[in-house]
Amino acid sequence: MGSTNTAKVDRYKNNFLKEVEENVEEGDWVRMCMQCGVCAGSCPLGPHWDHPPQEIFMMIRAGKRDEVLASDSMWMCTSCYNCIVRCPRELPITHIMHGLANYAHRLGVAHQENPTRRFAQMFWNNVTKTGRANELKISLGLYFMDGFMNGIKKSLAMKKIGIGMFMTGRLDPFGLVQGRGCKGSGDIDKMLKKAFEIEDHRKGYNS
Amino acid sequence: MAEVVATNETIVVVGGGISGMTAALEAAECGKDVVLIEKNPSLGGRVAQLYKYFPKLCRPTCGQEINQRRLKVNPRIKVLTMAEVEAVSGQAGDYSITVNQSPRFVNEKCTACGACSSAVTSEIANPFDYNLSKTKAAYLPFDMAYPQQYVIDPSIVGTEEGEKAKAACSVGAIDLEMEAETINLKAGAIIWATGWKPYDAGNIQPYGYDRFLNVVTSVEFERMMDPKGPTAGKLVRPSDGAEAKSIAFIQCAGSRDRNHLTHCSRICCMATLKQTTYLTEQFGEQSEAEATIYYIDIRAIDRFEEFYNRVQEDEKVSFVKSKVAYIAEDKASGNPILHGVDTEGYNRYAAEHDLVVLAIGMEPSVDINALTSEISTDASGFIQLDEENGAFFGAGCSTNPLDVNRAVQSATAAALRAIQVVNQISRAEAA
Amino acid sequence: MADEKKIAAYICRGCELGARLDTDQLANIAQREGKARVVQQHDFLCSEEGVQLIRNDIDNEGVTHAVVAACSRRAKTAAFSLEDVAVIRTNLREGVIWAQPDSEENREITQEMADDYVRMGCAEARFVTRPAANSEAGSSKIILVVGGGISGMTAAQEISKAGYSVILVEKQGQLGGWAGRLWKRTPGKEPFADPEDTKIAQMVQSIEEDDRISVHLNATVGRTSGAPGQFSVDISTASGSTVTENAGAIIQASGFENFDASQLPEMGFGKSPNVVDQAGLELLAKEADGKRIKRPSDGKEVESVVFVQCAGQRSDKEGELSYCSGHCCNTSIKQAMYFKDANPEIETAIIYNDLRTPGNGEDFYRNAQRKRVTFTKGEVSSVETGGSDLEVRFKDLILDEVTSLSADLVVLATGQVPNSGVDVEAELEAETAENDGNQAGSKQEESLSVSVAVESILNLDYRQGADLPHLQHGFSDSHFICFPYESRRTGIYACGPVRRPMDIAQATEDATGAALKAIQAAENAALGRAAHPRSGDLSFPSFRKEGCTQCKRCTVECPFGAINEDDAGYPLFNEGRCRRCGTCMGSCPVRVISFENYSIDTVGQQLKSVDVPDEFEEKPRILVLACENDAYPALDMAARNGNHYSAYVRVIPVRCLGSVNDIWVKDALNCGYDGIVLMGCKKGDDYQCHFVKGSEMAHYRMSKIDDTLQQLQLEAERVSTLEVEITDIRRAPQLLNDFVDQINEIGLSPFRF
Structure with a gap:
């Protein structure tokens, strides 16, 4: 842009x-x-x-x-x-x-460096892919954002919560390879595309 | 009670503060008949509650003495105290006014000797000190009270205390049977000098006036300096009575704020600058006492700039261009901690002070539209000068937030506007 | 004189007076020493029956002077305001029994105090006459208004609406003044959002059509003489003709001039035609007539404009204005809207330090922001005029950086300079300095430079100069917060920006107020009544010419310029201008000036009537001359609050310390008083004296009394001049007690006999 x-x-x-x-x-x-x-x-x-x-x-x-x-x-x-x-x-x-x-x-x-922005981008990419947030991928992505060693440290620090989420079914361990999607993910793409169009039009990006 | 003769050539002035007194006196000294109506037991209004004036730092009661003397020798002015206007009808040159007068339980025979007050022990909250102190239930509202007549609080009427007061009076001035009265007046013109009231500081949630003892308003601060006031003239903290040597003044407390009052109250900057001088007066030149003013713009308009310069030269006073975001309280010390950002160059602060004074905004004391719907006001409820208002004229702070000088000018102007109306009537009647 | 008089004394026993004092003894003293021919006691004198008792004596016994020995003159004033007779209030309640502790050991000295006050009251009565109004009062009710700007026009219209006639004098060829040169004005009504029409044209038209207003254009006031009710005014026109008119009172609405922006070379004024002041911008806006404003240099439509607030104002630089002119923030906002309303695309920036839009101005400010006027808190250092665009250099105080803005046009918000004529006090000072042999030195030079080449507005034919005295910075304002229309030239009232920087809204209000005061002055002058602060007083000074030494002190010291000098150098009193303060009486070394109810004798005989105990009694006597405006009420209220003071003092209220004549002090010393205290208001720059200079004069005169004391071989500490405030209910008694202690240390006066 x-x-x-x-x-x-x-x-x-x-x-x-x-x-x-x-x-x-x-x-x-x-x-x-x-x-x-x-x-x-x-x-x-x-x-x-x-x-x-x-x-x-x-x-x-x-x-x-x-x-x-x-x-x-x-x-x-x-x-x-x-x-x-x-x-x-x-x-x-x-x-x-x-x-x-x-x-x-x-x-x-x-x-570029602001973690909030990077996390926001990560979340967007994640959620728009399947229409559903993949908690494991987001978490790991966030933890390893600043390098491998930092990622290990942060993951270990969050271990307890991670296990807790897993036990209550809030974290899918297979999400790393294949997360759950939702029905009709093509429709989500369409919806997002339309939303972009509307916003672009409203803010004059097309002109 | 007293006979009041009023005709359509009479000017009725509502409100006996400095604006109302001025309007009444100026009109009467032009030879007009005036009825002055005041809801409190004495004339003087908010000015009488001030410790000093800016920028001369002189005493408000000094001018009041002169005005009272003018009043005492002028038979053209009839004063009704403890009286409030209930209804107004009619039009320019022909108004009918209904006035309700509450019983004082003390008649004109009173010599203000004070025997009744000595006789009773009951106390009531003292409105003259914004209820921060107590006064006897038989009381003279303040030293300069006019009429110089005591008041018996209704709470002791019908009690033993009331009878004690009555028994103590050797001149038969106490009349516990006195009842509220309705007085109907005619008037050619009405001057509405009902003044202002301080904005309710409790509404400004982040400043915690309703939660923190050591956050007070500027009007309360004035009373603290009075030797007969709630703290006997000492600048001490309400929480523990310790000397308040580090005082924060927060400007625009309620004013210039769409959440509260949209107008600028005009006087608060100067009032605060004045109040910083109280620290030196109280603690001396050499003390470590210090004042910090948190402001958006210092509005020391026209020649008041001089006073601003003088205060700026005082090393003990500092200025921070910032609207304070919120106040927290240090639980152990009771110290208010002010949080905010100095916008000149962006400096964040968490400043601990002994006492916070909110430079509280001014709003009209009476909602005129509740009384009569035909009066043109601005969005804040201040009365505008408008031909549609007939011979109903605002004077002083009922028309705008004004300092004393401007309020008196406004009242003098209002007196002329009223005179124009009654002169027209007398000319018409003469013709 | 005493023959026609019949003095009666009425002694009240109410409010514990009867219990605390031997009133029979007081009655005796009134009769024997005070020569009262009727003496009555009453248990409740201020009651209807009590007053009726006095009334009966007036009607049946021919009483002419009533000495009311009861409470302070500040109490029960209405009850004891008896027509036809002179009433003397002797203050036994606040002045004696409340000022003293109620104890057995104090009983004797308290009684002595009361005895003396009764003697004093009767003595005063012997020398007082109930004043009859001056028979030579003028009765003109026409009001002269000088200045035909918005203030003067408003005053004229409001006076006319009240049914009085007006003479309106304007030096220009048309009415309107600065307001007439505005494209629009700042809004005066809800919603305070947009510039409004000035309506000057309609105003001018209605004045021209008004039968009660006669307008003199291209005219100035060549000479003003006389007094309220009978001013005589020469109106000179540009054509050279002069007409003389009578007027009852005068309003001076001579307005202001704009600060000379060429004094600000760093701001580019004069270097580029595209740098204008606010008045210059109004001209451009008038030319544009609602269309796009063009820049003067090349007629290009302005696309960007920067307003520089406080240009040459709020400044400590030599030659610039130290004050703020109050209106300029709103004016710049209004002018920025001229651009935005013509085309919202025009870039408008206002660089300010404190944005001052009081009251509803806040709405105007908000609406300017809504219209995309940009506000920047900053300090402008210079305007560079070198390039095709102007470059405004400033420090952005929020972003804390030095930066600049380029613009087609720059508007400087310069201030108002009062058009107040001659600085009469500086002139008078210079004159005094000359007479004193040029001691004043630098101060004199300074003041002379101020008064050079200034044209008088009123050309008053007054001993004390041609115009209203100035306050700071040349404004003709009142010094008093409670009394904005207090004027030091009776019957002449300033209004509008000549007395204080202001905008149209305030000037309109101010002019209306001044209109009332002028009408009031004319009405009261016709009745021979004093103007504020002794409103309604019918007394006026008279003088015995044969004793006068032409020393000129009264003519110079009168705070109100009421006294002129005739060709022979004798004082010429103008009663209508007099405010009855008595400063002239205090100044007169040969004591030839007096009022019917206030004279050297009314006070002198009081102090002489006091019974000074012989030296063996060890009871000092202290005379206190207390200003009735502040010191006397303070002592009253002190007593009410139980703040006692020495029973050895005898207090006499005076109209003003300025009225205190040396002779009273000398007489008191000769009578054996041990000390004398003058108690008055604050002097100095922030003086609180209601008569301007009274307190100052008293200090000055008392500093000279040291010589007298030396001659009498008395200690200088025996005479003291003290400043008190009305609120000094603790301090005032303390000061008196301290003084008595000091006298006790020095020892009693050797002059007792």
């Missing part, structure tokens, strides 16, 4: 705020921020971000396109909604953050 990215830059002539408003879910709320910072202080994951939401909004207004889209901030949102509840301007901050993440991802410029 690199070419889409370039096209966007050209089309919005450095007006990143406008680009966000037109392409990011709830993006037209960004202009309403008055920089009070209550969202930044309300976020339970706040200490772990590059930029708190209000700063991201200011960066958008200042046209810092590359920095914003490559930021890990929006990937850190856990949807606790503290920021939305407290925002004196009623900005749907949680939604904007997710919208920004989604947009960066679509443009192919999203933060």
Whole structure:
């Protein structure tokens, strides 16, 4: 999608705020921020971000396109909604953050190393394959994300839970070779394709 | 009770705070007849509850003394206290007003000698101190109370305490049989000077006003400085009575917030800047006492900027551009811990203070539309100047969140608008 | 004079007075020493029967002066407000029995205190006359309004609506002022969302059609003389003709000038035509008439605009404004909307430090954001004009970085400079310094440079200068928070931005208030009644010319410029301008100035009537001259709260410390008082004196009294001037007690006999 990215830059002539408003879910709320910072202080994951939401909004207004889209901030949102509840301007901050993440991802410029993003991608790939989440594959994929030795360590640490899940039938040991699918997986592909079409159309990706 | 003569050339002023007093006095000093209606037992309103004014740091009662003197010598003003407007009907130049007057149980004979108060032992929550202290059930609301007349709280009427108070009065001023009265007034114009009330701080959930003892509002903080106030003039923490030497002021507590009040309450920045000077007054120049102001924008408008500069020069006062996200309490010490982010350069803080003062927002004290539906108000319920309102004029903080100076200007303007109406009537009658 | 008088004394026994004091003795003193020809005691004097008792004596016995020895003058005021007679309140309750502990050992000195107060009350009565209003009061009810901007026009219309006539003087060729040059105004009504029509054209039209308003265009005030009720005003027109009009009161709505943006070269003003101030932008918007605004340099439609807030304001730089002009944030928001409303694609950025949109301005701010006006918290360092686009350099305070924005047009939000005429106090200071042999030095130079080349607005023919005195930064404002229309030139009220930076909404409200005050001043002047703060007072100063030495102290020291000088240098009193503070009386070294009910004698005879015990009794006597506005109420309330003070003090309320004449202090020392305390309001920059300079004057005069003390070989500590506040209900008694202790240490006065 690199070419889409370039096209966007050209089309919005450095007006990143406008680009966000037109392409990011709830993006037209960004202009309403008055920089009070209550969202930044309300976020339970706040200490772990590059930029708190209000700063991201200011960066958008200042046209810092590359920095914003490559930021890990929006990937850190856990949807606790503290920021939305407290925002004196009623900005749907949680939604904007997710919208920004989604947009960066679509443009192919999203933060590469962020584990949340990688996990999200992994989950997507996994669930869209058969229409059902393969717990074992997701877990192992997640554990071994940062290399083999780390993977072993994490798996051992999670051993008890894994066994527990297995005993209660929540984890299929054969999933590694062949997970359970669902009926009519072709229909799922169709559904997803249609969903993509609708979203692309709505956000103007086709034009 | 007292005879009140009012005609369609009378101006009725509702609310006896500084705006109402001003409107009444200015109109009367132009030769107009005025009836001033106040729901509390005394005039003075919220201004009387303030410790000091910004930016001069002078005493509100100083001006009140002058206004009371003007009132005492002006026979054109009739004051009704403990009275509330129940209904208004009619139109410009011809209003009928129904007023309910609660019994004071003390008549005009009262010399304010204080014998009744000495005689009783019952106490009631003291509204003058926002119920943070107690006062005798036979009481003079405050030193500067006008009318200078005691009040018997209804709770002791019909009890032995009530009889004790009555027996103590040598001039027969206590009348325990007094009953509520309905008074019907005519008026040519009505000035609505019902003022403001502090926003309910309990609604601002993250700040824990209803949970943490050491979170107070700015109006309560004012009362704490009064030597006769709830803490006898000491800046001490409600939780343990320890001196509050590290005080956080949170701006826009309720204001500029779509979850609470959408308007800016205008005065709170200046009120906080003023209140930081109380620390030096209380603990001295050399003390380690410190104030931290958490703000979005410091709105020290026009010449008030000077005062802002002065406070900025005080090393003991620091400014953090941040709307505090939430307050937690350290269970052991009772210290409030403020969490948030300084947006200037992005610095996260968890700041522990002795006391938090919420610079609480202002809202109209009376919902005018509940009384009469035809009055034009803004979205916050403040009365607008509108021809559709006939001869019904807002004055002071019933029209907008205003500082004292602007409120008095507004009241003076309202007095003229009312005079224009009654002058028209008198001209018409003369013709 | 005493012949026509019939003094009666009424002694109340209520409120424990009867139990605590020997009232028979008080009655005796009133009769024998006080020369009261009727003396009555009553158990409840403020009751209907009690007052009727006095009333009967007035009607049947011909009583002209009633000494009411009961509670403080602050209590039961209405009950004892008797028409036709002079009423003297002797304060036995708050002033004596409440101020003293109820104990056997105190009984004697408490009684002595009460005895003295009765003597003092009777002595005062002998020298007081119930004032009759000045018979020479003027009766013009026409109001002169100077300035035809929104403030002046509003004042004129509101006055007319109340049924009074107006003379409106405008120096330009048309009405409207700055407001008339605006494309639109900030909204004044719900929903506070969009710029609104100024409606100036309709306003001008209705003023022109108003029979009660006569308009003088291209006109200035050449000379103003007289007093409320009888101002005489020369109105000069550009053509050279002059008409003289009478006016009862004056409203000064002379507005403001925009801060000269060429003083901000770093902001590119003057270097590029594309850098304008807010007034300049209004011009461009008017030209555009709702269409796209074009940039001045080449007529290109503006595609990007940056607003720089606080340009030359809130600044500590020399020559710039230290204050905030209050309206400019909303004005920039409004102007940004001019662009957005014409075309939403235009990039508009507002760079601010604190965004100041009080009250409903918050709605306006939100709506600007909704319209995609960008707000950036930052500090602008410069505007570069070199390239084809302008480059605004600033520090982004949120992102904490130095950056820049390019724009077709830059708007500087510069502030309001009051158009307040001559700085009369600086002139007067310079004059005084000259008279004193140029000691003032640097201060004088500073003030002179301020007053150079400034045209007067009112050209007052007043001894104290041609215009209203200024507050800080040249604004003609009131100094008082509770009394925004307090004016130091009686009957002349400033409104609009000349008194404080403000927007249209506030100016409209302000002008309406000023209109009331002007009407009120004219009405009361006609009745000979004083204006605030002694509203309704009918007394006025008179002076004995034969004793006058033409020293000019009264003319210079009057805080209200009420006294002029005639050709021979004698004071010329303008009663209508007088506020009855008595500062002139206090200033007069030969004591020729007095009021009917307040004079050298009414106080002097009181202090002399006190029975000073002989030196062996070891009972000091301290005279306290307490300002009736704050110090006296503080002592009253102290007593009510049981905060006692020494029984050796004798308190006399004075109208203002400024009215205290040296002679009272000297007389007191000669009578054997051991110490004298002047208790008044705070002086200095944040003065709380209701009469401006009274407290200041008292301090100054008392500093000079040291010479007298030296001559009498008395210690300087015997005279003290103290500042108290009305809330000092603990401190004020403490100060008095400390003073008595100090006197006891020094020892009693050697002047007792």
